[in-house]
Amino acid sequence: MGANQMKVDKTQAPVMGGMSLDDADIDNTDRQIINCLQQGFPLTPRPYFDVARMLGIEEDELIYRIEELLNSGVLTRFGPLFQVDNMGGRFSLAAMKVPQEMFEVVAGLLNEMPQIAHNYQREHEFNMWFVIATETVEEVDEVIRTIEKNSALKVYNMPKQQEFFVKLKLTV
Structure with missing residues (x-):
């Protein structure tokens, strides 16, 4: 999904085409x-x-x-959730400080990368947060290098140290 297809709520909406349920036309x-x-x-x-x-x-x-x-955009994803660590893969949370004038371009760059599970804009110094999902541990670093090279911005990687499983259900 390109940057021109995203809807951004500057407080908490997903950058990848998501919308709040208040904006959704659902029955x-x-x-x-x-x-x-x-x-x-x-x-x-x-x-x-x-x-x-x-x-x-x-x-x-x-x-x-x-x-x-x-x-x-009411749903941003429909599919199974896998324990990628058990299969040799990795999820890693990452953040960037993206100048506002570059935000849509960088969001578009991330949205085009298959390894980016989702990304969000936040009102904070670190205003872009995203999850990197890769098939191997080494690929996380490759993805970060690619983002840094293509955006000329630093990616702050926060690999998982401990996992907590919370069964989240959002009643609509």
């Missing part, structure tokens, strides 16, 4: 879908059919609505 069925899918996704031969049946809608409607929630 009760969309809310039920979001709430239901946060509980998990069935590992069955026809998971969309099974979820749709639980919600009292057709499978095609469920798939269409998920696609629309993604396309509109």
